[in-house]
Amino acid sequence: MNKKKRILIVGLIVVLFLIPLVVNGPYQLHVMIMIGIAVMLSSSLRLIFNSGQLSLGHGGMMTIGAYTTALLITKLGLSTWLALTAGAAAGALLALLVGYPFVRLKGIYFSLVTVFLAEVIRLIAEQWRSLTGGSMGISNIPSPDPIAMFGIFNIAFESKVSFYYLTLILVLITLVVLYAIERSRIGLTWFSVRESDSLAESIGVDTASSKVLGFCAGSFFAGLAGGLYCEYNSIITPSAFGFTYGMNVLIYMIVGGYQRFSGPIIGAIVLCFLPEIARPLKEYQPYIFGGVVILVMFFLPGGLISLPGRLRTLFRGRKDNA
Amino acid sequence: MTGLAFVTQIVLNGLMAASIYILVALGLTLVLSMTGIVQLAHGELYMLGAYGTYYICTVLGLHYLLALLLSVLIVGLLGIPMEKIFFRPFRGKDFMPSVIIAVAIMTMLQTTAVVFFGSSVKVVTTPFRGVMTIAGAVVSWERLLVIVISAVFVGGLFLLLRYTRIGLAMLALSQDVRGATLQGISADRVSSTAMFFGCGLAAVAGGLMGAIFNLSPTMGGYALMKGIAVIILGGLGSLSGVVVGGLILGFIDGIVPPLWNVQMASLIGFICIIVILIFRPQGIMGRPS
Numbered sequence: 001m002n003k004k005k006r007i008l009i010v011g012l013i014v015v016l017f018l019i020p021l022v023v024n025g026p027y028q029l030h031v032m033i034m035i036g037i038a039v040m041l042s043s044s045l046r047l048i049f050n051s052g053q054l055s056l057g058h059g060g061m062m063t064i065g066a067y068t069t070a071l072l073i074t075k076l077g078l079s080t081w082l083a084l085t086a087g088a089a090a091g092a093l094l095a096l097l098v099g100y101p102f103v104r105l106k107g108i109y110f111s112l113v114t115v116f117l118a119e120v121i122r123l124i125a126e127q128w129r130s131l132t133g134g135s136m137g138i139s140n141i142p143s144p145d146p147i148a149m150f151g152i153f154n155i156a157f158e159s160k161v162s163f164y165y166l167t168l169i170l171v172l173i174t175l176v177v178l179y180a181i182e183r184s185r186i187g188l189t190w191f192s193v194r195e196s197d198s199l200a201e202s203i204g205v206d207t208a209s210s211k212v213l214g215f216c217a218g219s220f221f222a223g224l225a226g227g228l229y230c231e232y233n234s235i236i237t238p239s240a241f242g243f244t245y246g247m248n249v250l251i252y253m254i255v256g257g258y259q260r261f262s263g264p265i266i267g268a269i270v271l272c273f274l275p276e277i278a279r280p281l282k283e284y285q286p287y288i289f290g291g292v293v294i295l296v297m298f299f300l301p302g303g304l305i306s307l308p309g310r311l312r313t314l315f316r317g318r319k320d321n322a
Numbered sequence: 323m324t325g326l327a328f329v330t331q332i333v334l335n336g337l338m339a340a341s342i343y344i345l346v347a348l349g350l351t352l353v354l355s356m357t358g359i360v361q362l363a364h365g366e367l368y369m370l371g372a373y374g375t376y377y378i379c380t381v382l383g384l385h386y387l388l389a390l391l392l393s394v395l396i397v398g399l400l401g402i403p404m405e406k407i408f409f410r411p412f413r414g415k416d417f418m419p420s421v422i423i424a425v426a427i428m429t430m431l432q433t434t435a436v437v438f439f440g441s442s443v444k445v446v447t448t449p450f451r452g453v454m455t456i457a458g459a460v461v462s463w464e465r466l467l468v469i470v471i472s473a474v475f476v477g478g479l480f481l482l483l484r485y486t487r488i489g490l491a492m493l494a495l496s497q498d499v500r501g502a503t504l505q506g507i508s509a510d511r512v513s514s515t516a517m518f519f520g521c522g523l524a525a526v527a528g529g530l531m532g533a534i535f536n537l538s539p540t541m542g543g544y545a546l547m548k549g550i551a552v553i554i555l556g557g558l559g560s561l562s563g564v565v566v567g568g569l570i571l572g573f574i575d576g577i578v579p580p581l582w583n584v585q586m587a588s589l590i591g592f593i594c595i596i597v598i599l600i601f602r603p604q605g606i607m608g609r610p611s
Contacts, residue, residue, distance in 0.1 A: 054418070101596075104603040109558050110415060112550050113599065119547045122593050127585040243543060247362070247425045254422045286433040290426040294408070297419040297426075312475050 016168055018162045029160040033232060035272045036167040037225045040174050042252040042264030049179055049258055051190040052197060052207070053103060056111045058222050059246030060118025061091040063160035063238070065223025066230040067125060070138040073231075080144040081157020084227040091223020092216045097131035118246055125238035137237030141230050163232050170228060174221050179261055181217060189213055255296045257303020266304050330459040332577045338465050340572020341472030342527050346481060347552035347564045348546045349523030355496040356516035359409045360417060362424040364524050364549060365542025366431035371397050371525025372532030372541065373439055374445060390471075390529040394522045401521030402514050410513065414499075428542075435539035444537040468530045475526050476565070479519065483561070488515055496559070555595050556605055563607030568592065570595045 020029065037189040041058060048055045066201065069087035072078040078086070102113055109110040125132045132138065144166065181187055189210050192200045197207045248271075256267020271289070300306055346368060353361040374393030379386055408427065412420045454464045483489035490512070495512045496503040503509055527545065548571070556567020571591055578587035598605060 054421075097491075101603060105558075105599075108354070109554075112419070113554055116547070116550055118594070119550075119587075123588050123592075127588060148399075183543070197492045215489055243547075247428075251422055251425060254418055258418070283433065283437055286429050290430040290433075291425040294423055297423055298411070301416075301419055 013172065017079045017151065017165075020164055024161060026160050029164050031276060033160070033270055033273070034165055036171045038249065038268040039171055039251055039265050040221055040225040040228075040271055041249045042268045043175060043178050043261075044218040044225075044263045045249055045253050046218075046258055046261075047181065047221075048214050049253070050182065050187070050194065050220035051211050051218075052194045053110045053211055053214065053215065054107075054250075055114040055218070056116030056250060057114030057116070057121075057246055057272070058218070058249050059241035059243065060114070060121040061094065061219040061222035062226035062229070062241045062245075063118070063121050063125060063236075064094050065091045065226030065237045066241070067132060067138070067226075068223070069227035070236050071131070071139045073141060074138060080142060084144070084224065084231065087227030087230075088220050088224035092220040093186055095216040095219035096212065099215050100208060103208050103211040103215070115243065115246075118243060122242050132238070136240060137235055137240075138230075139235045141234045141236065143234070144231050151319045157170075166202055167228065167232075169225065174224065175265070178221070182261065186210065186213065251293055255293055255303055257305035259302055260305050263303050263305045270304060280319045324505040328580075330513030331461070332580050333573075334461055334465065334469070334576075335348055335580070336458070336573035336576025338468050338572075339575045340569045341469050341476075342531055342545075343548050343572050344476055344565055344568035345472050345523050345527035345530075348476065348561065349520040349527075350546075351553055351559070351561060351564050352492075352516050352523070353520035354553075356492050357405060357409065357513040357520075358413060358417070359405065359422075359517075360421045360424055360545065361520070362421065362560050363428040363431060363543070364520075366428050366435075367397055367401065367415030367521045367524040368528035368531075368544075368545040369435060369537075369539065369542035370400070370431065372537050373435060373528075374525065375529035376444065376532055376537060377422040386533065388411065390526065394525045395531050397525035398518040398522035401517040405513055405517040410510070413509075413513070414500070432539050432542070435544040439537075441539055444536075446537060448531055460516065464534055468534070471526065471530060475523065479523070480561070482519075484491075488512070492516055549597060551591065554605060555598055557608030558605050559605040563605055566606055 019032070023029070023032075041062065045055065045058050048058075065087035067087075068090035069080075069083040072083040073080055073088055088198050098117060102110055105113060124138075142301075143163075165304035189200070189205055193205060193207045193210055201207050226241065229240075249268075252271050253264040254267070255271060256265065257263030271292075274289055274292060275285055278285045281288065296304065300310065302309075346364070349367075350361060350364050353359055353364070372391050375386070375389045378384055378389035378392050382389070384392070404427065407418050408423050414424075437467055453460050454466070465588055471518075483493055491502070491507045492512050492515060494505065494507055495509060499509065502512075524545070528541075531541075531545075552564055552567040554567075555571060555576055556565070557563025571594075574591050574594070575587050602608075
């Protein structure tokens with residue numbers, strides 16, 4: 001990555017850390033925290049997509065993570081940080097369990113079974129009342145335990161601002177890890193599998209395992225996002241991250257642009273702000289959202305990140321003709 | 323209730339559930355295998371069928387069956403421009419944009435329902451009051467009607483696919499796009515027809531269910547999930563597989579709840595599908611493509 005980009009990213013991170021000094025209304029902070037969670041989800045979905053399969057049930061992995069974290073804290077009294085990690089691990093574990101049968105299905109059919117999986121998770125959460133509290137869900141999930149270090153400082157998580165920073169840090173960690181994975185050897189393997197899995201198989205790549213690995217890795221971060229959410233919101237219900245939310249995450253990824261790492265990030269930010277801007281329209285707001293999504297799909301199939309490239313070719317074309 | 327009466331009752335329950343599942347899943351498979359569209363908005367067409375029937379019946383005062391038929395026609399016809407404008411440009415290419423567009427359409431249709439019909443649940447008074455007794459079991463006319471009408475539509479579809487030119491063309495296209503087009507089959511024509519029938523089937527299911535249960539703008543999600551489950555179980559790309567899968571899941575949902583409870587039914591259904599996925603991922607009658 002060139003120097004200019006590096007500086008830009010560092011600058012951006014600094015700005016993000018300074019935002020709460022300027023914007024600290026509880027609602028604004030809430031929106032930004034939810035955007036952070038959306039970024040985690042859309043970027044991790046892109047990881048799964050890069051490994052060759054499109055999961056439409058990402059919301060289900062988030063639900064599993066959220067419930068695991070919530071149950072470990074409320075029923076077993078586990079420390080919130082441990083529970084958070086366990087929630088993430090639960091997502092990865094579930095992906096591992098269903099991974100091998102699932103990846104035998106190609107294309108759309110894999111996507112359909114992931115939808116089914118998310119629905120099953122929702123049904124289990126709703127119907128296993130003794131464990132999960134049914135449609136009422138689990139409430140009174142405590143905020144993360146304070147971090148006390150060397151008796152010097154004590155970070156408590158009482159206010160929205162503290163959650164904002166927690167989310168920001170987790171998002172940054174997630175993005176760094178995802179980026180590293182993508183640039184690593186396994187990322188290269190995924191690329192070859194994506195381009196032609198039979199060809200990859202012929203040179204000895206275990207495509208099934210690599211797809212399952214991608215599925216697990218992506219689901220890990222979905223579970224993490226789920227755990228974070230339940231500790232932030234203190235309540236989790238079965239339908240909180242159902243089909244609709246999973247679809248929204250997919251939209252962020254595709255409309256943002258799945259070809260590049262920054263695509264899902266941009267998609268999540270733009271499409272989470274859009275409903276806020278269109279809020280005055282009340283019940284007509286989904287029309288704006290749907291309309292924008294459809295327009296982008298028709299005119300910018302590569303997503304929003306392809307916009308600069310498109311504009312460049314547009315203008316360069318003009319210059320050549322003149 | 324005597325033993326026989328009880329058995330008859332639950333068998334008929336199962337048949338009714340199976341009928342609805344088959345209608346929805348057939349429509350979804352038709353669209354999926356013949357137009358290549360991942361029609362995630364299928365549930366919304368089911369919902370529109372229900373609301374359409376309800377409104378034509380109550381506002382225009384037409385007889386229920388006529389309202390059902392009209393609603394099916396309207397929703398089916400709605401599907402044709404939907405396919406043409408939104409999905410055809412992406413046919414044959416990457417399926418990603420069409421998935422997103424289907425989701426966008428799903429959201430917008432739901433919003434339209436909320437705007438026009440209100441977001442609260444509508445209670446429907448059944449048009450066919452009365453019950454009859456079969457083998458000692460008390461069965462309501464409306465539930466029998468669901469089974470009969472579904473059978474008519476499903477049977478009609480199979481006859482259409484087997485014995486008419488357009489039906490054969492549709493089958494051909496779903497099996498091999500290139501081969502079919504080389505024979506002079508117009509992919510455009512087939513897509514429109516498949517879309518018409520697919521949406522129409524969803525609308526029938528919605529209209530039937532709407533008469534028995536309540537209407538809500540979000541009722542489509544249930545239909546979509548059941549449709550997907552049936553397709554996964556019964557076979558990807560196989561129409562008879564859909565019937566088999568629908569019967570299995572329908573009977574599970576009809577028989578298990580009276581004997582145990584609803585949770586057990588969900589669990590058993592889920593286990594069936596997982597078992598199939600492990601041992602035969604393409605479904606009971608699916609093609610291993």
